[in-house]
Amino acid sequence: MASTCDLLIRGGTVVDGTGAPARTADVAVRDGRIVGVGRVDGSASRVIDADGLLVTPGFVDVHTHYDAQLHWDPTASPASWHGVTTLLTGNCGFTLAPAKPEDVPWLLQMLSRVEGMSSDALAAGVTYRGGGFADFLDGLEGRIGVNVGANVGHCAVRRYVMGDDASERTATDEEIVAMQGLVRAALADGAIGFTSSQLELHVAHDGRGVPSNHAAPEELVALASVLAEFGRGSIEFIPRTFLVGYDDADREVVLAMARASGRPVHLNTLTSMPHAPDGWSRSLEFAEAAAAQGLEIHPMFASNRQGAHFALGSTFLFDEMPSFS
Numbered sequence: 001m002a003s004t005c006d007l008l009i010r011g012g013t014v015v016d017g018t019g020a021p022a023r024t025a026d027v028a029v030r031d032g033r034i035v036g037v038g039r040v041d042g043s044a045s046r047v048i049d050a051d052g053l054l055v056t057p058g059f060v061d062v063h064t065h066y067d068a069q070l071h072w073d074p075t076a077s078p079a080s081w082h083g084v085t086t087l088l089t090g091n092c093g094f095t096l097a098p099a100k101p102e103d104v105p106w107l108l109q110m111l112s113r114v115e116g117m118s119s120d121a122l123a124a125g126v127t128y129r130g131g132g133f134a135d136f137l138d139g140l141e142g143r144i145g146v147n148v149g150a151n152v153g154h155c156a157v158r159r160y161v162m163g164d165d166a167s168e169r170t171a172t173d174e175e176i177v178a179m180q181g182l183v184r185a186a187l188a189d190g191a192i193g194f195t196s197s198q199l200e201l202h203v204a205h206d207g208r209g210v211p212s213n214h215a216a217p218e219e220l221v222a223l224a225s226v227l228a229e230f231g232r233g234s235i236e237f238i239p240r241t242f243l244v245g246y247d248d249a250d251r252e253v254v255l256a257m258a259r260a261s262g263r264p265v266h267l268n269t270l271t272s273m274p275h276a277p278d279g280w281s282r283s284l285e286f287a288e289a290a291a292a293q294g295l296e297i298h299p300m301f302a303s304n305r306q307g308a309h310f311a312l313g314s315t316f317l318f319d320e321m322p323s324f325s
Helices: 101-115 117-127 131-139 152-167 171-187 219-230 248-261 279-292 302-312
Strands: 001-012 023-030 034-036 041-049 060-061 084-089 147-150 193-197 234-240 265-270 299-300
Touching: 001 034, 041 265, 084 193, 101 117, 101 152, 131 171, 152 171, 152 193, 152 219, 171 219, 193 219, 219 234, 219 248, 234 248, 248 265, 248 279, 265 279, 279 299
Parallel strands: 001 041, 060 084, 084 147, 193 234, 234 265, 265 299
Antiparallel strands: 001 023, 023 034
């Protein structure tokens, strides 16, 4: 094909993401869009020789915690260095919004503790000062160099409604209704889903379990049900017993969340550990059984990025490596 384009990538090995075999081809881009893949004859303002290199679509990282970093690092490094062009923030229930202004420092310190980030960097770099989910998104609009889909997190929602009690007790019926209202508003403002976790190793900077750990099953299901009103989005959740493939109580909660929302539920993480070598297979069996009921439940593979905390002892989940007996 003949073409005049802005960018021509010549002779790379194209892996297009469709499942088709890799092939050597040129890729032509005009006005920010791909206009040709194959043998491209013509001129271009810029030509890249990709011989010996892979040419692929941008990768989508579905599990990130760039909510804070994007305020001072529009490239979302190092993800973008490795081909990630779209990332989903706000996983595990850890978001900065919605938040009352006086609660933003608390949420930043919690994020610092559970995700192993510098509290000084977060305090200095985050410009969000509280408000609704739209306020958080507005602070990033036009200032970042990657595509972002932002989830609304359980911990921020709980802290907004319950204050310090969010880290102490279960919620009342009235408080759950108020939390539903915040999730509803966040989804209307552009949130792509709802996230939560109940991993006991998630401890905040004050030594208490993160707010979502104190939620009763009824609260989780009620918040998940808000997605049914929108018919879009998904849920990301870490059950307490994910390492062993979810016990009966966790399975009941996950199934109830999927039924109430009518949306996919992504479970973190699919991991093999010495003390629970069959956990990953039990997770897959659970997902297959749910699929037979017409429910979308997806255990998520622990990549090297996510799984490194087990092997290297980083502070992704732990301040120090735990011992399992």
